[in-house]
Amino acid sequence: MKVGVVVFPGSNCDRDMYHVLSDVFDLDAQYYWHEKGLPKNIDAVVLPGGFSYGDRLRAGVIAAHSPIIKDVQKMAKQGIPILGVCNGFQILVEAGLLPGVLLKNESLNFMCEWTNLIVENNTTPFTNQFKLHDKIPIPIANGEGRYYVDDDTLKELKKKNQIVFRYSEVVNGSTDRIAGVCNEDGNVVGMMPHPERAVESEINPIDNKPSSLIFESLLTKTGVHN
Amino acid sequence: MAIYDVHVTIENKPGISDPEGDTILNDLVLKGTQKTVSKIKTAKMLKFTIKEKDKKTAQSKVQEICDELRIYNPMVSKVTIDVFDS
């Protein structure tokens, strides 16, 4: 299957994501520069982490205006699986593809540390191999990672099962400990932690199997695995 | 056509917390010698230099830019726009 990795000026986890997709999960990964379009025959799209446009003005906001985002929006409507990680999540939010907003961490600092996620929705293309409430050890690395929605939106998110991941503990002050959400259809998922940093045992000091299921889910969803 | 300075101040809507302002107040200011400060709020400002036919157009153009390009995130922030002759 073909997975597009979108590259913006300042993306810096693109190569890591590419490595994981192609070398660890044996997918046909391809880079797409933000000024180009996405081809029709693509099976999934990943927006990797980094500092697009140096996080200027607000993380993700400038990249959200890139030409390629129009194609991402189209594909989102067609139900194609789309994953935004860290800055990718911020971009999806700023592009209006996901609800909410990501604010500066409560500590006001960039935070790089390992934490645990709890799977809250196991029906998305990136979580279908999990059991509900499975725990995933995974690192975060962000300065603007505090997910925020107001009370009404939070109610909506809960009702529509759009909360995909929660932190097991309070890490940065996110509303309801939310670490990842999806759109109403469930095909667009955004998460602040970095699954691509956790799927290889060599660099994962705890357990690389849970985070691998994020990619295994994608393989299953698109029929590569079953 | 004339040149205008347009100041766009982006700040959190009331009700949205401002940890940075709180930290400056509690960890810096109130620990110093000066105790008469009761609140600090942080904001970000963008100073545009723009060429338009009049003040009003300058103001409305910048407002348009702010809305269209999401210079501020309407979910959490508000903007104030002030126009000055350059």
Add this chain to the structure above:
Amino acid sequence: MAIYDVHVTIENKPGISDPEGDTILNDLVLKGTQKTVSKIKTAKMLKFTIKEKDKKTAQSKVQEICDELRIYNPMVSKVTIDVFDS
């Protein structure tokens, strides 16, 4: 004693570059539909609420706080302090 709003605007001194303003201008605003903007400078603002006997004291107290606590670095930034009645 009265309550004042004191706005502290911190920006890079003239001649010192402002990469953030440049990026916002070139990669966001000028790529939109609006082309009459020629410059964007970013600044940071702190809005103090302070109780002092008069405007002048409010101004000088805030200036003192900013200097003493190194809220800004005079080497790179300049500040403007504006006082308003609350």
Add this chain to the structure above:
Amino acid sequence: MSLESQELSDLKSKIGREPTSTELQIVAAEWSEHCSYKSSKKHLKMLPMTGPLVIKEKGYDSGVLDVGDGYVVTAHIESHNHPSAVEPYGGAATGVGGVIRDILSAGTRPIAIFDGLRFGNIEKDQQARWLFKNAVTGIADYGNCLGIPTIGGEVEFDECYQNYALVDVAAVGFGKKENLIKNHAKKGDLVILLGGSTGRDGIGGSQFASDSLESEDRSAVQIPDPFIEKLIIEAILEARNEKLIHAMKDLGGGGLSCAISETADALDIGIEMDVEKVHTRESDMHPDEIMVSESQERMLIVTSKIKLKKLQIICKKFHIGCSVIGHVKFDNYMHIKKGKKTFANLPTDVVANATLLDLPSKKPVYLDTIEKEKKLKPITDYSKLMMKFLASPNIASKIWVYGQYDHEVGIRTVTKPGRDASVLRLDNGKFLSAKIDGNPKHCYINPREGAIGCFEEACRNVVCTGAKPIGMLDHLQFGSPKDPEIFWTFLESLKGLTDFAKFFKIPCVGGKVSLYNETPAGPIKPTPVIGVLGLIDKKPSIPQKISDNDCLVIIGDTKDELGGSEYFEYVHKFIGGKCPVVNFEDSKKNMFSVLKVINDSLVKSAHDCSKGGLAVAVSEMCMTNQIGCKVSLEKVPGEKLSVDRILFSESHSRYLLALERKNLKKLESILKKNNVSFKEIGEFGGYRIQFTNSAKSIIDLRVDKAQKTWLNSLRDLVLHG
């Protein structure tokens, strides 16, 4: 900006005429201490710089090591002390930027950053706190944005840095040997300036770095732009892949003046350039300003006319400036013009090679009495003391610092910061381990032994990960070299490092000298900072969780060496005593034995004994593993010493090993065979850190309480004073 009168007459006699004002500016920039190493160059030659793995090429700003299978590792170290002391955020950030471009210049991708930070007493001094906090944010914002992990470093506080800052940054690069830039030029090749625009910021920076801080130069503030640096990295690596670069040099201190003259001199060519072609930020810049501006994020590239087109396409893709500013000639002159008018025309070897100095040196008087100890007040409660010690800024965990650095990006970080050295995986299945270390407290008391100690400590840290040291970086930071006593300490440190490097056959692959580090209160203590790179051929030793009944073995003797120790300085406020001395033979034996037992998978984890001595090292093992340990001080091998000295001596060449009891016999037989001094001194288990002396309890702490204090105290100090 000025030359000394002797230098001016030197210049005149070399070129046989009066220099123009532009020429004066160019030469003043290039002949500054910072660019020319005029005080130190003669002596630096003593360091061994070659070895079987070292690849030498003209014009490299970083060291290159062959790590096999067609791959190389590059490394360099820099400091940004003066700029950071006045604008810690921008100074530290642009320091990162500069060393990254050195790595890039060789044609390798930067894969790791290290930072060594030194400030005044943050417990007392608000200015030191401000400097520290902002320097950390500067490094974080820059490195994180680039997507290069900052995986290690050190933080130290000492009164000698009051109102000052030492910000050292080292970087490591990785790439294919075939992609190394071969630095060459053909006639007619073009000279290109790539990256950010040239502005007035940073004008006078390199001389500023060579003056003492009193002559604060306000224009020397540099504004970091990590976003453009990131674009430059990607653009350059793309150009490298397409073989578009003949020669390359980053612009650092001295700006275009240095880059042009040094490139021309290294390649044995001439360069003619036109300042009007330089993309500037302001329209009214004078040629002199353009030549010495230290605007960041710029690279100089030499390429052919044919390749230029492709290079321009790449730069366009990344929206970065790319100006053809000149061309290569074969007259060995740098010819600077503005349009048709000549502003400078100088032989490049004259510009690039300042007259070297041979400064006088003299042993400082204070050293005659420094070893005399004062009478220490007796310690009544060691447990209480230990808690205070664990919370002290130099001993406390540095997690507040490295937690703000993205140390995972690039997915190479096998051993994360917080241990001894960090370990990266390389593409050929090998692993690279690295650490930087300094110790001004030791070096003040004995510049030679102190410097050797820093070197050995960095080696120990690397060895604890199972890596064999393959290369060293030295960064020599001292006060004014014109003071013979200071210059003596410089020479002593250098000689010590040289001896150790030769004995261990560890080549020096790069370094930097930073002089004139003077605070309003006087010179800093001698502060050499040493980086060591180690290579692991097979699997790295990833620390395994220590569990109940595992035993604790110490390797190496504990001696009466508390001069410059944290115990003397922090607890007793005493500067003096005998500095720890490395015994080369023991050091070698111990090092190789530790590598052997790690390789044989006999130990769960290894930790070196350094700052704070045995007491701190054992506590660190307990706290990171959340397990207790019972240590019998009377078993500790070495001289017969009082309890406090056994606990806190900072003798070198010592390692702590945690291992399963079933492996103890095997371990002991190896260590015996190698004739190493060692002893099983304790056992892990429970939840208390306990030190006893002949059954008498000396220290008894709860691990969780100790850990909480150790982890949080630095953050609390920075945020809440």
